[in-house]
Structure formats: structure tokens, C-alpha cells
Amino acid sequence: MASLTADSVRAEVEAALSALLSARDERDSEIYEIMRYSALGGGKRVRAFLSYAFFGACGGREFEKVTDYACAVEMIHAASLVHDDLPALDNDDMRRGRPSCHRAYGEAQAIVAADGLFIKAFEVASANSFCTPAQNAAAVNLLARMAGPDGMCGGQMTDIRTESGRSDIELLKRLDTQKTSCLINAACGLGCIAAGADEAQLASAAEYAYKLGLAFQIRDDILDIEGDSSVLGKTVGKDAASEKPTYPSVLGLDGAKRACIALSHNAARAAEKFGANEYAAALRTLALKMAERQN
């Protein structure tokens, strides 16, 4: 990779995803078609970018080492969006500017294709031929812990319970940390693992990830109020319609914006621990832009 930009990461990761999500037997073409619809249909690739940037910030230079790990995180993320859009969860008709997966293919097909993506991610991370078996084991372990019941799935379960309910900032912080920051932490940590980072670097990456992830989710909630559906590629106003507790509903819109800015500055400071190289600079810039993102 010549230089690390959002476009260069997107190109690398989407080419790799396309290769990884190709049916080996044409009788399996239906599930692969639906998995490709969900994993290749747009998306900012923020998580993949984080894997690449942490790989570089920890001294890694052969970026092919991190590609399969970045793809694994993007597959889990895509699977979670498919499930999140289902009628039993957020019931959203639009995702990434197109009909959500169940609207395009049917509910049963969407559930199963998301299961396929979720599990394919672990196959891919466990078999990264550019990393050692010990690195792959560490990568799979981190992914499982961050996506599972103590991470993203646990956060989603709390989210279901708190719908239409009362909330406070501590509950919301825990919920959003699990639902959103944990997978972002997996993305950052996998970049570190691919680069052979030490425990101190992994801990600094986690500090960055948890701050950035929370800022990311708060901005998501703010955009649900004042964002533009055509720019976001999804429906807006859903949180208010379902009376779902969010940072803006608990802190007010201005309070949520202040919290988002403070967290993005804290994340930028955490990135300073990685020095003055271009990758650490990209991590700082990403954090500082978080409070302004429009999609």
C-alpha cells in the first residue's frame, strides 16, 4: 500500500472481501450472494481503517499481514447490521443507501446469511497465512470476546431491555461501550496483533478504542436527530420514535455534543502514545473528526 488513506484501505479490503466471499461450490451461490450484498454494499470501513492504522502505528509495514483481520472485523460488523435491521430488532428498511438485507432477500435468508458472515469471520481470522498460528489464535480470541456476550451481543441485549425504558448515563455508557466500542477495540487490537505489538501498546490501543467507540456511538445518536437520511443511507428519527434512551435523550442534544467532543479529544490524546509517525497522526485526525462526521 503506497500510503494509508481511507480510499486505499477501502480498495484493499473490498478486493479481499470479494475474494473471501466467493462461493467455492456454485450450489452455495445463494448464501454467498446475500453475504456479499451485506458486506460489500458500501460502508465507511472505519473499522478496517483502524486495523491498518494501528498496524502501522505499532511498526508494521507489510500491510498484507493485517488485511484478513480487517476483513474479519468488517464481516462481523456487516452481520451485526443485518441482524440490527430485522423487524424483531430495529426494523429498518434502509441500510447503506439500499434496501436492508431482509427487505432485499427476505427475513429468513437475511438471518442465515448474517450467521454465515459472522462465522466466516472466525474462519478467515484463524487462517491468516501472513501471521503466525499464535497471532491468529490471539486474533480469534479477541474477536470472540469483543463480539460475544461480554461485548457487542451483550450490549445489544441490554439495548433491547432498555427500549422505551428509563435510563441513566452509567447504563448508557456500559451499553454503548459493549454494543459499539468493543468491536472497535477488536479492530484496533487486531492491527496491533498483526504488527507483533506488546501488551503496553495493546492497552493504549484499547484506551483509544473505548473513547473513540463511545464518541462514535454518541455521534450516531446525534445524527439520528439532526442527520440527513440521504447522506447517512439509513432512516433517521428512529430513536425518538421508539423512545429509546440515548445520550441526547439523557443529556440533551448540546450535552451529548459536548460529551462527544470531549471523548474524541481524549481518544486523540491516547493516540499520542504511538508517537509522531503518519499512522498515529491518522489516528489522531480520525478521532478529532469524529464529533463532526455527517455519515
Ligand code: GRG
Ligand atoms: C450475530 C453478529 C451478530 C450480532 C447480533 C444485532 C447485534 C447483535 C448487534 C448490533 C450492534 C450494532 C448495530 C451496533 C451499532 C454500531 C454502529 C454505530 C453501527 C454503524 O456503523 P458505521 O457507521 O456503519 O461504521 P457503516 O455502514 O459505515 O459500516
